[in-house]
Amino acid sequence: MKIKIIIVDDESHARSFLKKLCNHLYNDKIEIVDECDSVKKAVISIKKHNPDIVFLDIQMPEENGFGLFKYFETVEFDTIFTTAHKEYAIDAIKNSALDYLIKPIDIKDFKLAISRFFKAKLDRVNLDRYKLLAENIANQNTGKERIVFASKTGFEVVQANTIIFCKSDGAYTIVHTLDKKYFTSKSFKETCELLHSSNFLRVHRSFLININFINSFRSDEFILEMITGDKIPVSDKSFTKKELIDAISK
Incomplete structure (x- = not known):
């Protein structure tokens, strides 16, 4: 069975280019079920066709591509973002999407993105990554009780007030709570933020x-x-004794 794809981009030449790539390189594996020039049309089409992948432009005149996800209680399709704007938060996109492609799209990058889909399909984790992203972005204040961390096998929901300390572990972070230890795929910098x-x-x-x-x-x-x-080391370059006491006493 072919995987179903919807292309969402307000520029017709961009839609046409992606369609040609799909048909030329994966004609036996991919079916383009629709092309849309706005988020509004894409929502209707996605609900009708139930695609496997949505190629989604970010910068569109009527509504930003990120706005697409608010129309779905559960996102059951993979997204490959396409954008000409490198200033977008690429790290956030990578954490929540199958992949992203920078315009003009390089064929090698396109093939890698499709390959990732087929690989992920083999060992897919039942994880609503878009809700995870939206939840963390919308609740930057940790007065919120729950924090969601991506992990190797899916995600972990942690009560913020049970976190004792977090430790950097290379490109990852170990989160120590009152009852267990979590190994997360978030960087230490992202965890601190x-x-x-x-x-x-x-x-x-x-x-x-x-x-x-x-x-x-x-x-x-x-x-x-x-x-x-x-026992947690304190950097004497960051704090004097008084500064540390003042920070803890606030």
């Missing part, structure tokens, strides 16, 4: 701590001890 409320304090280039779980501070070694017994 997500957990930016007054309860969390970055005390070292590799450690973010929840000040509510501090047990003691050893000023001779610049070490924080958490209630779990974990």
Whole structure:
């Protein structure tokens, strides 16, 4: 059975180019079921055709491509964003979409994007990535009780007030909570940005701590001890003793 594709772009030549690539390179595997020049038309078409992949332009005059997802309670199709604007948050796009293509589209990049779809189809995780993205973007304030972290196998929903500390692990992050440890695919920088409320304090280039779980501070070694017994180094380049106490006491 062929995979069904809808192309959404307000420029006819861009739709035509993508259609030619699909037909020329994957004629036996892909069927273009519709072409749309706006988000409004795309919503109708997606509900009618139930596509496997939507090629989605971001910058369109009537409504931005990101607006498409608010019309669906559950997103059951993969999206490959297409954009000529590199200033968009590419990291966010990569975390929530199958892939993205920068215009003018390179054929090698196009083939890689399609290959990723077929690979993902083999071991797909039942994860609504678009809701995850929207939830994290809409709730940048960690006064929110739940935080959603992408993981190797899907995603983890963590109560923010149970997080004791986060530790950088290369390109990833280990999140330590009261009852378990999570290995997430978010970078440490992204994790710090997500957990930016007054309860969390970055005390070292590799450690973010929840000040509510501090047990003691050893000023001779610049070490924080958490209630779990974990010892967290404090960068003396970032804090003096007084500055650390002031930050914790706020």
